[in-house]
Amino acid sequence: MTDADADAAGPATVRSVARAAGVSVATVSRVMAGTGVVSPARTERVLAAARDLGYRPDPIARSLATGTSRRVAVVVPNLSNPYFYDIIRGIGRASAADGYTMTVADSMEDAAAERALATDMLQQADALVLVAPRSDRTALEVLQRSRRPVLMLLGPRSESELPDLSVDNLGGMTALYRHLADIGHRRVVYLSGPPGAWQNLRRLEAARRAEGFGVQVTVLEAGGTIAAGHDAADAALEHGPTAIACFNDLVAFGVLHRLTERGLGVPTDISLTGFDDIDFSAYSSPALTTVRTPRERLGSEGWRTLRRMIDGESVDPAPPELAAELVVRDSTGPVPSDAVQASA
Amino acid sequence: MTDADADAAGPATVRSVARAAGVSVATVSRVMAGTGVVSPARTERVLAAARDLGYRPDPIARSLATGTSRRVAVVVPNLSNPYFYDIIRGIGRASAADGYTMTVADSMEDAAAERALATDMLQQADALVLVAPRSDRTALEVLQRSRRPVLMLLGPRSESELPDLSVDNLGGMTALYRHLADIGHRRVVYLSGPPGAWQNLRRLEAARRAEGFGVQVTVLEAGGTIAAGHDAADAALEHGPTAIACFNDLVAFGVLHRLTERGLGVPTDISLTGFDDIDFSAYSSPALTTVRTPRERLGSEGWRTLRRMIDGESVDPAPPELAAELVVRDSTGPVPSDAVQASA
DNA sequence: CTGTTAGCGCGTTCAG
DNA sequence: CTGAACGCGCTAACAG
Numbered sequence: 001m002t003d004a005d006a007d008a009a010g011p012a013t014v015r016s017v018a019r020a021a022g023v024s025v026a027t028v029s030r031v032m033a034g035t036g037v038v039s040p041a042r043t044e045r046v047l048a049a050a051r052d053l054g055y056r057p058d059p060i061a062r063s064l065a066t067g068t069s070r071r072v073a074v075v076v077p078n079l080s081n082p083y084f085y086d087i088i089r090g091i092g093r094a095s096a097a098d099g100y101t102m103t104v105a106d107s108m109e110d111a112a113a114e115r116a117l118a119t120d121m122l123q124q125a126d127a128l129v130l131v132a133p134r135s136d137r138t139a140l141e142v143l144q145r146s147r148r149p150v151l152m153l154l155g156p157r158s159e160s161e162l163p164d165l166s167v168d169n170l171g172g173m174t175a176l177y178r179h180l181a182d183i184g185h186r187r188v189v190y191l192s193g194p195p196g197a198w199q200n201l202r203r204l205e206a207a208r209r210a211e212g213f214g215v216q217v218t219v220l221e222a223g224g225t226i227a228a229g230h231d232a233a234d235a236a237l238e239h240g241p242t243a244i245a246c247f248n249d250l251v252a253f254g255v256l257h258r259l260t261e262r263g264l265g266v267p268t269d270i271s272l273t274g275f276d277d278i279d280f281s282a283y284s285s286p287a288l289t290t291v292r293t294p295r296e297r298l299g300s301e302g303w304r305t306l307r308r309m310i311d312g313e314s315v316d317p318a319p320p321e322l323a324a325e326l327v328v329r330d331s332t333g334p335v336p337s338d339a340v341q342a343s344a
Numbered sequence: 345m346t347d348a349d350a351d352a353a354g355p356a357t358v359r360s361v362a363r364a365a366g367v368s369v370a371t372v373s374r375v376m377a378g379t380g381v382v383s384p385a386r387t388e389r390v391l392a393a394a395r396d397l398g399y400r401p402d403p404i405a406r407s408l409a410t411g412t413s414r415r416v417a418v419v420v421p422n423l424s425n426p427y428f429y430d431i432i433r434g435i436g437r438a439s440a441a442d443g444y445t446m447t448v449a450d451s452m453e454d455a456a457a458e459r460a461l462a463t464d465m466l467q468q469a470d471a472l473v474l475v476a477p478r479s480d481r482t483a484l485e486v487l488q489r490s491r492r493p494v495l496m497l498l499g500p501r502s503e504s505e506l507p508d509l510s511v512d513n514l515g516g517m518t519a520l521y522r523h524l525a526d527i528g529h530r531r532v533v534y535l536s537g538p539p540g541a542w543q544n545l546r547r548l549e550a551a552r553r554a555e556g557f558g559v560q561v562t563v564l565e566a567g568g569t570i571a572a573g574h575d576a577a578d579a580a581l582e583h584g585p586t587a588i589a590c591f592n593d594l595v596a597f598g599v600l601h602r603l604t605e606r607g608l609g610v611p612t613d614i615s616l617t618g619f620d621d622i623d624f625s626a627y628s629s630p631a632l633t634t635v636r637t638p639r640e641r642l643g644s645e646g647w648r649t650l651r652r653m654i655d656g657e658s659v660d661p662a663p664p665e666l667a668a669e670l671v672v673r674d675s676t677g678p679v680p681s682d683a684v685q686a687s688a
Numbered sequence: 689c690t691g692t693t694a695g696c697g698c699g700t701t702c703a704g
Numbered sequence: 705c706t707g708a709a710c711g712c713g714c715t716a717a718c719a720g
């Protein structure tokens with residue numbers, strides 16, 4: 001009768017609950033896990049004892065015993081971009097609804113770190129989501145041989161056998177160029193994304209298409225952050241473009257900042273476009289013309305397919321790309337009549 | 345001699361490595377964990393075998409054996425606010441440097457969910473960070489009784505015994521009101537934050553101080569998101585303020601949007617302030633006058649004190665608040681001469 | 689339906 | 705220094 005276990009020596013265990021309820025540990029396990037069948041009477045006794053002792057099954061021990069953790073690991077290249085956060089949120093909420101816990105790690109745009117994190121975390125989770133991987137094909141192939149499900153979001157698609165959910169980068173970027181062409185632009189600079197970003201490849205392809213309808217695209221290296229955009233703006237200007245297209249909205253903000261510093265008006269002197277349509281793009285000055293892609297949905301949909309993989313069902317390794325939608329706002333406008341901004 | 349374990353039956357274990365190296369499992373454990381002393385020769389043999397077999401100690405099993413997971417859990421109220429993820433990034437990077445893994449969960453502004461998540465995650469981590477808790481005192485006290493270290497960031501401070509690192513909300517908000525007073529404002533509406541946000545309490549206190557220097561502050565409920573700001577703007581206007589002060593930058597963006605919709609100019613018709621100085625606040629139109637607080641540093645500093653708690657050292661439960669700095673940009677200006685915007 | 693028992697993979701005494 | 709043996713807390717056969 002000595003319920004000394006109550007709060008005396010550490011947390012309650014299956015054993016202490018079993019003793020208190022006068023049943024075996026197996027019965028306690030069965031009741032708590034909802035597995036197997038236990039008589040109503042005993043079920044009640046166990047539940048009562050568990051409640052009294054404040055018992056909660058230890059997930060670690062459970063993991064060791066079952067070999068599953070009900071945890072999903074997520075690796076993102078950059079925790080500073082709201083775009084990725086929306087995706088994470090999507091995964092987090094969808095997986096939480098299924099009783100899964102999410103672990104997030106930031107590879108800081110470093111392919112090597114990404115690879116290390118991926119293997120590390122995969123060891124402690126049932127599955128892994130690689131968001132916008134920066135790793136090359138071979139590194140990705142290693143992951144593919146893991147026993148555990150791995151899903152990529154915004155990855156290389158056909159470049160790998162890993163299931164990869166993505167958005168229509170090519171279509172979105174092409175729409176942007178066409179919009180630019182429609183309002184008279186012929187010379188545009190494209191500020192390309194961080195090294196290793198597979199997204200960038202598809203967006204780059206759009207440049208060739210653009211030439212098809214008369215838009216000359218000069219590609220310059222930039223990156224994926226506000227700072228990168230700010231730093232690349234001057235170089236972009238030297239090519240005398242009438243519009244600057246950016247890898248993403250963050251870069252566009254950086255460019256916008258630099259342009260303003262130099263006293264250039266957008267879109268009066270030069271037009272500017274982003275990509276992603278993060279929340280803030282509607283509030284910048286001017287509001288950004290960009291391409292909207294379903295962020296949170298990418299996460300939740302991703303979780304759903306990952307869930308199927310966990311459950312051993314087969315999934316399409318290259319599901320249809322999610323649609324990208326052109327959003328025209330105020331940062332793009334007709335070409336100014338005196339449009340010859342030669343190198344400063 | 346049958347090294348069938350190589351890649352045949354699942355991952356290598358201490359046992360398979362021990363066999364391959366011709367030593368006992370204890371020796372393998374000692375070498376891998378870097379604990380105890382093992383002869384150089386054997387150490388080498390073990391390392392070689394481990395490499396050959398691609399052995400990596402199972403963190404789950406290790407956790408069960410040691411009772412520690414080298415994992416830190418983080419609960420935030422809202423994964424949509426860049427402010428919070430800057431903090432998360434700070435925690436993530438600092439803890440990763442110490443070999444810890446971070447698990448993040450979003451309570452979605454729900455105090456009950458927050459409490460559940462906190463206890464859940466604390467069970468699978470060595471320590472917990474509660475960012476901007478929405479729970480009340482009593483719920484917080486429960487957590488305090490946990491055997492594991494719990495740290496609050498932006499919490500109630502003196503209201504609880506839990507260590508709580510915060511920023512100088514009172515000082516920051518007061519500086520904002522004083523700036524407004526300096527440029528002639530006398531009637532301002534304060535759009536207060538989400539229910540349960542302790543931060544809000546201190547910011548509210550500043551209103552009383554503001555009255556000390558002639559600024560009349562009307563408090564209205566809003567929330568912590570862009571949408572909340574957008575929805576509260578009309579009500580705010582009905583009080584005929586010459587300036588609207590917002591709980592945070594997100595709310596300010598929402599208000600800004602609504603103001604623009606109604607054709608009101610900022611700051612020509614009305615002034616607007618935020619709080620937090622998230623990255624985007626410098627890029628809005630107009631750029632936001634706000635208060636900057638050290639976000640990532642809050643996270644990294646928080647991790648450092650949590651780390652001390654994990655190591656059993658004692659920490660100051662109420663460390664000095666981190667400084668908040670007034671950032672005057674373009675959303676605040678002198679009161680227009682015809683400043684009598686009576687209820688629409 | 690229920691209890692007993694043998695692991696899950698590792699750390700850790702405790703003798704040698 | 706090294707190895708054998710036990711235990712972390714739980715689940716999963718396997719008998720009853």
